[in-house]
Amino acid sequence: MALAIPKLVYQWNVTGGEGFDALHYSEQSLPELGDSQVLVKLLLKYRDLMIVQGKSIHAIAPNVIPGSDGAGTVVAVGKHVRRFTPGDRVVTAFFQDYIGGPFQPSAAFSALGGALDGTLRTYGAFNEQGLVRIPSNLSSLEASTLTCAGVTAWSALFGLSDYRVSAGKWVLTQGTGGVSVFALQFAKAVGARVIATTSSSDKIEFLKGLGADHVINYKEDAEWGSTVKALTGGVGVDHVVEVSGPVSMRQSLKAVRISGVINIVGYLGGPKGDQPSFSDCFEHRCIVRPIAVGSRILLEELCRAIEANPEKLRPVIDSKVYHLDQLKEACEYQWSGQHRGKVCIEIS
Known part of the structure; x- marks a missing residue:
């Protein structure tokens, strides 16, 4: 399934400043895809307020693209990729290098939206080991909630x-x-x-x-x-x-x-x-x-459970869904505590 590969990406970065004013929205050139990476068109996702507010206890990369959760469609794959093909619908794993077993401190350096660039962008390249197929009975909006809160x-x-x-x-x-x-x-x-x-x-x-x-x-x-x-x-x-x-x-x-x-x-x-x-x-x-969120294996286990019990385990989405350029408004709404379930941002 051939999909168009873009040249530009719209993204948010956490720059200098306090609170939500630290967020900066821009258009950037799409980096070259690595041999083991998967280029994903990010359709929907949920934000990480602690990182944006500068209150995270974990290491944060300078000028990082925030966003811990995301879901989208595979657009292209590197020559060494075996787990996915263009057209597959995928959800990101929170720790890109935490596949399974007991949590190891090194996994913290692969957290999306903190140590690694996250999902608040129109396109992103992720290692194939850090992605999982979306349950067939979920929309991308629903699947985007699984990465962090679900796991x-x-x-x-x-x-x-x-x-x-x-x-x-x-x-x-x-x-x-x-x-x-x-x-x-x-x-x-x-x-x-x-x-x-x-x-x-x-x-x-x-x-x-x-x-x-x-x-x-x-x-x-x-x-x-x-x-x-x-x-x-x-x-x-x-x-x-x-x-x-x-x-x-x-x-x-x-x-x-x-x-x-x-x-x-x-x-x-x-x-x-x-x-x-x-x-x-x-x-x-x-x-x-x-709890350190969970491994990719736990995310896969969760996805299988949802596929077998779609009505009992369907994610609860807040009635307010924001667009990518409304990130600050979404953060303020989440911070106010008015939400019920997951607050999502629609990227496509």
């Missing part, structure tokens, strides 16, 4: 072989962002019970509509961790998908059962806060497990 939630619930979520288990999710919504869907798909938290009463019905068994407004219940434990009969939840960080970690410890797992996904509430002490962790005797 992170999948890794949290199914990444530890001895602690995989199953029917009857209890899962605690936080908020209505991408990772939390995916985790809620994945947990319900296998028959688990889910308690979700939110800061907005307006989002309670949204979460219940996705299958949440209980929803707690944490702004109205400061001791929501104890409430969660009471809802489980005083035992506690098997898994916590912790997205807020230090500001909620103490409550997560109160909510988790002995030998349960707190999966630390991020720090949306900020990197500082009322940090639990060593004795707090010892008292609750749980596993505290930071």
